[in-house]
Amino acid sequence: MQVRRADAMGMCFGVRDALAAIEQVDEPGTVTIHGELVHNGEVLQMLANRGFQQSGEDLRDVPITEGVLITAHGVSNRERRKLRAAGKQLLDTTCPLVHKAHEAAQLLEAEGRRVIVIGRPDHVEVRGIVEDLQNAVVVKTEQDVVTWPEQALGVVCQTTTPSERVDCILLAIRRANGHADVRLIDTVCNPTKARGAALEALLPQVDALVVVGGSDSNNTRQLVLRGERRGIPTLHIENASELVPEWFFGREVVGLTAGTSTLPATIDAVHEQLIRLAAEVVPSSS
Ligand code: SF4
Structure with a gap:
């Protein structure tokens, strides 16, 4: 079995820049992330471990912390005014x-x-x-x-x-x-277009596809749908631990792609695990 990566995949600059801004926050306990920063369970757990509050997706309530982080997905100007009127300090990571x-x-x-x-x-x-x-x-x-x-x-x-x-x-x-x-x-956005085009170029070369990304991630689901629509058996996973060796029996060439909120380290871990599977579980005939 061979493993082929899509030419463009994984984290986009919008998510990367938002995560970089978050890295700079000195006192995470005083900041609420307003809405899911990314639809990626691993990243959200990491933020929770650092002490950030998270207000969830519905944005109904004004957070109790003094600082409020607007995520890469953005909010309306109306919501911004509401937060400012409540005296909140906004850290805005909305993607341009x-x-x-x-x-x-x-x-x-x-x-x-x-x-x-x-x-x-x-x-x-x-x-x-x-x-x-x-x-x-x-x-x-x-x-x-x-x-x-x-x-x-x-x-x-x-x-x-x-x-x-x-x-x-x-x-x-x-x-x-x-x-x-x-x-x-x-x-x-261009990163979405580039990832879609790279996957279209990859699909004719593979007989199975692995897509890495959060189960709630819209763009990840779209990548999964692209594979399925072409009749390619497609496995959607969040991380390497979900790879099941049996799924790969009989596969010749497995494609790999990932959604825009997937961490590079997560993709690399999946890739390495696929290579192990290729060598140990499903030896390549080529
Ligand atoms: S997917 Fe596109 S719009 Fe969304 S954060 Fe990434 S670059 Fe920005």
């Missing part, structure tokens, strides 16, 4: 590409368009974008698309949406709203 998605949505609204956000309605990034808009709607699939009465529609995307899904949903929006002028601002 999430800021761009907010700006794009607000620009479209300023043009008089009803804004449609392609993404998961329950995702903290999407909620942050929508909360600052008047009349936005979120569509997750083509089935959510309807005919809206407005003459002008503006479309943005959750930054981790696969480009193919954006294309399909945009087509459905245009078909159902032939009366309207529809403008897309593509806010899918």
